[in-house]
Amino acid sequence: MNSQVDYSLYLVTDSTEAILGSRDLVDVVEQALQGGVTIVQYRDKTSDTGDLIATAKRLHKKCQKYNVPLLINDRVDVALAVGCEGVHVGQDDMKVDEARRLLGDDKIIGATVSSIEEAKVAVERGADYLGIGTLYATQTKKNTKEIIGINGIRKILSYLDEAGSKSKDTKTVCIGGVNASNVQRVIYQLHAPRSGSLKPKAIDGVAVVSAIVGARDPKQASSHLRQLVRSSPPFSRSNDPVFWLEKSEDEINSLVSTADKATAAVHSKSPLSHNMTNLVVQNFAANVALAIGASPIMANYGKEAPDLSRLGGALVVNMGTVTPEGLLNYKKAIAAYNASGGPIVLDPVGAGATSVRRDALSQLLGIGYFDLIKGNEREIMAVARASGFTLDDSSQQRGVDSGDSLFSLEQRAYLVSKIALRERNIVLMTGATDVISDGVRTYAINNGHAYLGKITGSGCTLGTTLSAYLAAWPQDKLHAAVAGILHYEIAAEYAAKRDDVRGPGTFVPAFIDELFTRGGLVSEGKETWGKDVK
Ligand code: 3NM
Ligand code: MG
Numbered sequence: 001m002n003s004q005v006d007y008s009l010y011l012v013t014d015s016t017e018a019i020l021g022s023r024d025l026v027d028v029v030e031q032a033l034q035g036g037v038t039i040v041q042y043r044d045k046t047s048d049t050g051d052l053i054a055t056a057k058r059l060h061k062k063c064q065k066y067n068v069p070l071l072i073n074d075r076v077d078v079a080l081a082v083g084c085e086g087v088h089v090g091q092d093d094m095k096v097d098e099a100r101r102l103l104g105d106d107k108i109i110g111a112t113v114s115s116i117e118e119a120k121v122a123v124e125r126g127a128d129y130l131g132i133g134t135l136y137a138t139q140t141k142k143n144t145k146e147i148i149g150i151n152g153i154r155k156i157l158s159y160l161d162e163a164g165s166k167s168k169d170t171k172t173v174c175i176g177g178v179n180a181s182n183v184q185r186v187i188y189q190l191h192a193p194r195s196g197s198l199k200p201k202a203i204d205g206v207a208v209v210s211a212i213v214g215a216r217d218p219k220q221a222s223s224h225l226r227q228l229v230r231s232s233p234p235f236s237r238s239n240d241p242v243f244w245l246e247k248s249e250d251e252i253n254s255l256v257s258t259a260d261k262a263t264a265a266v267h268s269k270s271p272l273s274h275n276m277t278n279l280v281v282q283n284f285a286a287n288v289a290l291a292i293g294a295s296p297i298m299a300n301y302g303k304e305a306p307d308l309s310r311l312g313g314a315l316v317v318n319m320g321t322v323t324p325e326g327l328l329n330y331k332k333a334i335a336a337y338n339a340s341g342g343p344i345v346l347d348p349v350g351a352g353a354t355s356v357r358r359d360a361l362s363q364l365l366g367i368g369y370f371d372l373i374k375g376n377e378r379e380i381m382a383v384a385r386a387s388g389f390t391l392d393d394s395s396q397q398r399g400v401d402s403g404d405s406l407f408s409l410e411q412r413a414y415l416v417s418k419i420a421l422r423e424r425n426i427v428l429m430t431g432a433t434d435v436i437s438d439g440v441r442t443y444a445i446n447n448g449h450a451y452l453g454k455i456t457g458s459g460c461t462l463g464t465t466l467s468a469y470l471a472a473w474p475q476d477k478l479h480a481a482v483a484g485i486l487h488y489e490i491a492a493e494y495a496a497k498r499d500d501v502r503g504p505g506t507f508v509p510a511f512i513d514e515l516f517t518r519g520g521l522v523s524e525g526k527e528t529w530g531k532d533v534k
Contacts, residue, residue, distance in 0.1 A: 005069060005108060006038035007129060007205030009226050010173050011212055012073070013059075014140060015044045019214040026058045028218050033066040035222025037212065038205070041088050041110075043073035056082045069108060076102050086110070088131065091118060091145075096125035112175075114146050116159045119167070123160070129171035131207055132156050135186070136177025140209045144176065149366045150189050151388040153203065154422070157190065161201035168201060175207040180224055183208075184233035185338060185369050188424060205229075234341025235369055259483035262473035267293040271471035272313025273464050276300045276333055278320025278349065281457035284508075285316075288461040291515035292487060294468035302332025309336040314467035317370075318460050320349040322360045334368035343470035343477065346370040347463040352382035362386040365423070371470055372481055373419070374428040374463055377412065383427070384419050409433060409444060417442050426478055428466075430459060434485055438478040445482065447489035449496040451511075454504040462488050491515040 011032050015025050029040060040063055042056050056072060060082050063070040069085035072078045074093045079086060086108030087099055099109050110129045111122035122130055132153050134144040146152075153174050160167040178186060183206055190203035206229065215221035273294045275285050282298045289296035299308060309315070315337045317330050337344050351361045364370075365386050373383055384391055407415070412435045420427040421439030428436040434445045452458040462485070469484035470477050495501060495510035 005128075005171070007171050007173050008229050009036065009038045009222065010041070010205050010207040011037040011039070011222070012041045012043050012175070012207050012209045014209050014213050015047070019140060019210050025055060026062060028213055029059055030062045031217075031219035032212050032222045033062060033068060035212075035219040035224075036226035037068065037222050038226075039069050039071070041071045041073055041207075043088075043209075045074075049075075049078070052078045053081045056084065060084045071108060071110065079103065079107070086128075088112070096122055096127045100126050113156065114144075114148055114152070116156055119156050119159060120163065123163070123167045123170050127170060129173065129204070130156075130160075132172055132174050132203075133207075134176035135174045136182075138177040138210070140214075141176070147176070149362075150186065151362075151366070153190055154388060157201045157203065171204045172201075173205040173207045174203055178206045178208050179211040180221070180228060181335060181339070182367075183225060183228050184231070187229065188233050188236060188369065192421060192424070233338070233369070235338060235343065235371055255479060255482060258473075258476065258479045259486055262469055262480045262483035263487055265472040266468050269312070269472045270295050271468050272297060272308065272311045273316065273467045273471070274299055274305070274308050274313055274333075275316045275318065275464055275467075276326075276330060277316060277318035277347075277460060277464075280320060281318070281460040284457045285461045285464045287512055288515060289464050289468060291512045292465055292468060294464075294471075296464070300326065300329055302329035302336075305333035305336040306339075309333075309340040309342045312342070312471065314343040314345065314371075314471035316345045316347060316463045316467045317364070318347040318349055318463060319351065319357065319360060319364075320347075320460065322357055327360055327363065330364060331367055334364065334370075338369050343371040343467065343474065344368065345463045345467045345470065346373045347460060348373065348375050348379050348383060349460065351375065351379045351386075358382060358386065370423070370425055371477055372426040372428060372466055373423070374430065374459075374466065376430050376459065377407065380416065380419070380427065380429040384415060387419055387422055389415075389418065389422075409435070413437065413442050413444065426481055428481065428485070430462065434489075436478070436481060436485065441478055443482055445485055445489065447486060447493060449489075449492040451496050451501075451504050451507040452489075452492050455508055488515070 013025060013029060014020055042059050044052060052075060056078055060070050071086045071088050072084060073088050076087050076094055076099050088110040089096060089099055090112045096109055096111050108128050110131055111127040112131045113119045113122050114133060119130055134147050135153060137147050160170060186206060187203060192200040212218050212221050271294055273289045273296050275296060275298050277285055286296040286298060315333055334344060348361050351357050361382060375383060381391055412429055416427045416429050416435050417437040417439050420437045426438045428434060436443050465488045466481050466484045469480040473480035491514035492511055495507055495514040498510050501507050501510045
């Protein structure tokens, strides 16, 4: 029976004044059933046993009407008295195998876990599904043990994936702070795309309490959640990933023609490039955006973001000067752009340099989806760590400028593609050779000029450039980003070659000119392109 259970929208009830209020729980659950919840857990930590059984019986009648399983939190005796479909046990409750002996093989038994060790034990004892939490801090359950975030859930999913068929078959839901504003992103981030014949283990559903029980209109809230759970988030890629390809001449030619089209699209659409950026580069970034044909706005106040996010442009979050207030502003803007589907470029400037920046980066990765993350080698290594990878090299970044490479090109390509696969986005590691990947397709680009390393803000304004390309050519964001890099770096080459350019100072105005005039001519620089990375 368990294999047929639909865990996708899992309602956990709450009878407290703060969430249920003075309403009748059975009425609220019936409305949630009408809205489309797929499974219900009756969770009541305080009522007397007689009342628990009476309410559970009423709930069971309603659930049966909608053909939805009813589970009881903690109380195996209540489940037995009611004859409902199963129980959910916490770490301090009856053990899964003991509950199994009392309930039999046909009943559903779920367990709360927040670590790999707890998951291992619950699977061994025969749990049908795991409730993994706490995802995000929640007012609903204040005594939760640990907030584990997206990465904590991913670690448990990867463990289950690799620990044998029994653990692989165990279903999973995540719990804690899930609501309409984050549910699509959470599900997206907990579904690694298929790679070859392997289909990595993904979350089977989300469990919510307050987003439904605490809603003014529980029916409307659940039907909205159900619709969100079953559809892709606004930022999801329109095209399915294709597998890693050896790039042929044809493919390179098609990339060139896409690059030209994307460049033309930037000019014709003149997309908004909304920069939340640092004090050092604001003016330069605005000039670069204008030169490539985009419309810049430098707006660091998060409250403006919902309006700006609806204008068809893209957001750059540049962490160059991170402050607590700035972080709150970023979060508001990220939520707004994720909601509208407008692309976001994350530029984690100096991310590895201080604990404040590392912490800010993991907070941002935990609360938002970034279509593209760009940085130098050290910044991308900090991104890898924040995304849950363990790296051998423990060296911390010293400044915001990039030093010599620690890795071979192949290693950099591997790292970038792994992060992109996990984050389901595009990752760009800049350097003498830039490496960019969406986890499946990976390119190395050798364009650019050493002067870019001698002026301030060349990395930041590349981020600005990429935002305009993602907004103008959303149908293939990876190729749009490659086009943006080529436009930017080929312009730098032309500028550096000019007779009037004698050093970094004269380079800057020449670079802006070349960005402006060479904008439509990406294919001209084709002969200088770098080789693809295998
Ligand atoms: N268990 P909301 S968090 C019942 O982490 C429960 O095990 C949790 O409520 C755990 O959806 C939680 O309102 C409450 O955030 C989740
Ligand atoms: Mg419990």
